[in-house]
Amino acid sequence: MGLFGKTSFAFILHRIFGKKHAKIGIYGPPNVGKTTLANRILRDWTGDIMGSVSEIPHETRIAKWKKDVKVENGNSSLYMDIVDTPGIATKVDYKEFMNTFGLSKDESKQRAKEATEGVIESIRWLEDVDGVLLVMDATQDPFTQVNVTILGNLEARKLPVLIAANKIDMEDSSPATLKSAFPQHPVIPISALTGYNSENLYTKMVDHFGKKRRKKRR
Amino acid sequence: MTKKKDGISVNLVSRQKLDEFSSAEKLEFILKEVQKGKVLVLEHGLTPMEQTELIAHTMKEIKQDTFIGIEMEGYGEDKPSIIQKILGVIKKPRMTVIGPADLLKTVRKDSNMIQTRIIPGRGAE
Numbered sequence A: 001m002g003l004f005g006k007t008s009f010a011f012i013l014h015r016i017f018g019k020k021h022a023k024i025g026i027y028g029p030p031n032v033g034k035t036t037l038a039n040r041i042l043r044d045w046t047g048d049i050m051g052s053v054s055e056i057p058h059e060t061r062i063a064k065w066k067k068d069v070k071v072e073n074g075n076s077s078l079y080m081d082i083v084d085t086p087g088i089a090t091k092v093d094y095k096e097f098m099n100t101f102g103l104s105k106d107e108s109k110q111r112a113k114e115a116t117e118g119v120i121e122s123i124r125w126l127e128d129v130d131g132v133l134l135v136m137d138a139t140q141d142p143f144t145q146v147n148v149t150i151l152g153n154l155e156a157r158k159l160p161v162l163i164a165a166n167k168i169d170m171e172d173s174s175p176a177t178l179k180s181a182f183p184q185h186p187v188i189p190i191s192a193l194t195g196y197n198s199e200n201l202y203t204k205m206v207d208h209f210g211k212k213r214r215k216k217r218r
Numbered sequence B: 001m002t003k004k005k006d007g008i009s010v011n012l013v014s015r016q017k018l019d020e021f022s023s024a025e026k027l028e029f030i031l032k033e034v035q036k037g038k039v040l041v042l043e044h045g046l047t048p049m050e051q052t053e054l055i056a057h058t059m060k061e062i063k064q065d066t067f068i069g070i071e072m073e074g075y076g077e078d079k080p081s082i083i084q085k086i087l088g089v090i091k092k093p094r095m096t097v098i099g100p101a102d103l104l105k106t107v108r109k110d111s112n113m114i115q116t117r118i119i120p121g122r123g124a125e
């Protein structure tokens, strides 16, 4: 049997050749394009999609995930479990669904109720992820309480985070504003809709989440 | 609600008062006051973990016709200086305003000032 017992030999092999793995949560306020981005990642790397997208906020009200999504960049790769989470908000008003989006009263109330449960579920998932892709709408003011709270929470947990400044295909978008608002984190301007700059995002994801994961494991 | 006639309370809560509470007591106090229709200005804000807890608690308390949630704006934690770090001074979250979302509306926020308005009535922002 030599120097190593069977298990420890397998263990060493796994340490050397085993795949890098990380559970990545896609987080952010409602309607910033989290599911659109999740769909793009899955379509590019697995051929699947994650879930439905809508202009009406709180379309995703239950977290969805896809396991073992292999994302590669030039020289390395990372297996990720991608979790698409419901948008986090401090308020949910069913009347907004009625008045702004023309849903019926019953539909609106149901959607609002599920949305509040979705927020709680997203927060619970924070316990369980190894890293976060925080999506922000680059056409909007970045200093919202939800963004600040999520970032502060991730910092307190020492979780690696990448900020995706989304919707930069839109004329009034300002990824530079986002970058200067959160200088302590990497900010990657993208359009989840058109796919603009997604290659760059994937490279950063493999680097950032792969690296931090190894550190944490030590 | 009968609040209109009585006016809207805006209460400034001192650091001393907040420090008396445990984390859970603090969140309970805040949420109770806000559900009564009061706007609170906290001398000492909540830590990010407390803020997250408060959001989760708020979601559980939403009653669709009477309480649609909260509006909360504050500043992050002071960055401790190197000396403070050496002395082991912990980072302190800064002042924060919290109120019911059907009253308190944030107008603008930047790194120096938080501008809010109290406008009774719901409606998107």
Ligand SMILES: Nc1nc2c(ncn2[C@@H]2O[C@H](COP(=O)(O)OP(=O)(O)O)[C@@H](O)[C@H]2O)c(=O)[nH]1
Binding pocket: A028, A029, A030, A031, A032, A033, A034, A035, A036, A037, A052, A053, A054, A055, A056, A057, A058, A059, A060, A087, A166, A167, A168, A169, A170, A190, A191, A192, A193, A194
């Ligand atoms: N212009 C533009 N619209 C986008 C982009 N990403 C998402 N959207 C739109 O934003 C809305 C919300 O998208 P969704 O993925 O459901 O957001 P989620 O609530 O964060 O999951 C939908 O109408 C999307 O088509 C983008 O990169 N550019």
Ligand SMILES: [Mg+2]
Binding pocket: A034, A035, A036, A052, A059, A060, A085, A086, A087
């Ligand atoms: Mg979604």
